[in-house]
């Protein structure tokens with residue numbers, strides 16, 4: 069196949085793809101070979117990557133409507149549904165959700181799994197192997213949805229999930245009983261990751277409470293171990309509500325430590341601000357300031373029709389689109405960066421973005437759009453090439 073006069077990183081080029089490899093990449097036009105399929109124009113990119121979703125809860129939203137719209141009700145509703153899970157049900161819903169991701173060009177997915185269900189942990193670890201053969205890379209984070217210190221047995225179940233083979237250690241420090249126990253949770257998560265040589269991926273400060281200050285502890289633990297690139301702090305919405313001098317200090321720590329922030333715009337724009345009257349806070353983390361400071365920020369979809377967020381398509385461009393609106397990232401440069409995040413920073417937890425260079429293996433995506441801004445505006449289905 070020849071992709072003729074297409075846009076790659078803002079420059080026009082021609083690409084030839086043969087038998088799963090890019091065999092030619094040229095700034096000058098290439099001549100089609102006899103019988104070769106030719107795609108004209110558009111934009112090419114690596115496949116997309118999803119840094120944050122919950123496949124164990126996906127597609128269950130209708131069974132547990134979130135009437136208050138709060139994170140806490142979502143957690144309570146999920147805890148009831150969790151009791152009735154079967155391995156087959158978890159696998160079916162996860163497979164269907166991954167199929168949705170593939171349709172939208174996403175071939176790497178990091179899922180959190182609630183360690184309150186060992187059945188779900190085992191199901192998603194098995195699925196990780198199953199989908200590898202289909203060209204999908206799945207990572208599983210051991211996520212203790214209701215915390216590890218609030219009730220007996222939770223810490224043990226969380227450790228067991230890591231022992232079973234989860235790729236990363238999760239935590240939810242802002243949901244623990246008190247500030248100190250939240251900080252202790254962060255430290256325990258790092259210690260567990262060190263013991264089993266795993267990555268760290270925290271649900272961190274997903275609250276409008278400016279007193280929720282777990283991100284700075286995560287940064288310090290990362291700095292102490294020199295774990296730049298190994299740690300994700302997801303949500304970080306308290307940063308939205310904190311005083312500017314404190315936020316400036318923490319953002320500097322984030323950049324210095326190499327912790328990646330994953331913003332989940334679709335969920336957080338509806339979950340945050342629920343205790344406000346008017347004005348209501350938008351509640352997303354400070355993407356513009358993190359970018360300006362040189363931090364790495366990913367965009368996650370987080371929920372696909374689950375007890376926290378009844379909508380969701382598994383199209384990551386929707387997450388970028390929401391972030392652009394709610395975080396007011398509407399300069400040309402910011403919109404382009406928001407879209408490119410899906411195939412650049414979003415790959416960080418998988419070892420970095422795939423390169424589009426001569427000799428590289430495909431697949432790649434071909435989008436029938438004029439540029440990144442049109443991609444964002446129209447959110448089309450890409451063609452997966454190779």
Ligand code: FE2
Nearest residue numbers: 122180271370
């Ligand atoms: Fe999440």
